Structure formats: C-alpha cells, structure tokens
Amino acid sequence: DAGVIQSPRHEVTEMGQEVTLRCKPISGHNSLFWYRQTMMRGLELLIYFNNNVPIDDSGMPEDRFSAKMPNASFSTLKIQPSEPRDSAVYFCASSIHRVDGNTIYFGEGSWLTVV
C-alpha cells in the first residue's frame, strides 16, 4: 500500500487566497484525521471522520476552515481566506477503527506558507 497520500506537498500562497489540501487515506481505513503542526502549538487535531462522517470538528480554528470527505478515499481541508498565521504543516492520517484504540498512520504532510 502507498500509505496516506497528501497533496500538495508544498504550497506558498498570498494572504486572502483560498487553499485546498487533499488527502487519500490508506485503502480499507475508515477513520480519517486532519492535524496541524506548528512549533508553538505542536500537533493539533482539527477534525476527524468515521465512515466519511465528521465526528468532531471542535479543533477547527474558525469558520475560515472547512473539511469534507465525499467518499471513503478522498478528503479535503479548505482555508478561505488564508492568513499568514495559517502557515503550518498540515497532516492527514488514517486508521481502522478499533474499540481498544486506533493506530493512526500519517501522510507526508502539506507544508503551507501564507505570505
């Protein structure tokens, strides 16, 4: 398996522009997570889905952020409009749901810079 696939790997955009990050989870995994990593705040859980349904989006910073999972093999995280403080590495991760705890596998990350 190719693992979790994210695109783009790197993006530099101007403040105010829309940013769309994409993720393909590992085939057969039914949980998908979006994390944001910064030096100051570490790895923050933004939102996660089970069976394509958003379960908890309490980590989404504000209305400028939205995430969708239209099917089991694709998810997007959108920032509109983007701001310099959104600069971070955005990781997508996936897992198979287990009642005794999920092992999550991360993608390579999308390195976002908003100037």
Added chain:
Amino acid sequence: GENVEQHPSTLSVQEGDSAVIKCTYSDSASNYFPWYKQELGKRPQLIIDIRSNVGEKKDQRIAVTLNKTAKHFSLHITETQPEDSAVYFCAASGDDKIIFGKGTRLHILP
C-alpha cells in the same frame, strides 16, 4: 477537554545512556497510548504503543510503562544511538480521538 502533558520538552543524553520521556493525561477513559517519532522534515511514525490492559511493553531498546491510576505513561530508550535523535510525541486516546503531547526533542550527544 482531553489534555496530554509531556516532559521534558528537550532532552540531551550521552550516546549509550538511557533516555526517559514522561506523559500525563487527563481523560480517565483513555485506553490507548501510542508513541511517535518524528525526524526533521518527516511525518510522525509509530514506534510503540500500549493499551490499558497492559502495564509495560518492550521492543528491543524501547519500553513503555503505563500507570492508569496515576494517569502516567513513559517511554524509555536504552543504549541510545545517534539515530535516536528526533522529536518524540506521546498520545492518548479514549475513543476515536488521539490527542498528542507537545513533543520532546531528544539530542544524542557523541
């Protein structure tokens, strides 16, 4: 909400010595505790995990311990090597959510 505290934030040890990283969690319903290693510019990768029905688990030079009563868990690396230099994250999960500590930057000194 759930919170995971991790200490220390930075740790330097002499090559060959042991390193210990400690974490505490707030949600008593947490039952799964993975540890991830992240090298510079790369993704976090699982190195070991422990579930709440187990108090200790070992894999070669790495061991984890769990004290559910105290809500503490720890990572122990013995006979450290240069390739152990990285950032280590602990995490706790009580349902589907996995909450991470802030990370420990481990430096192995020659």
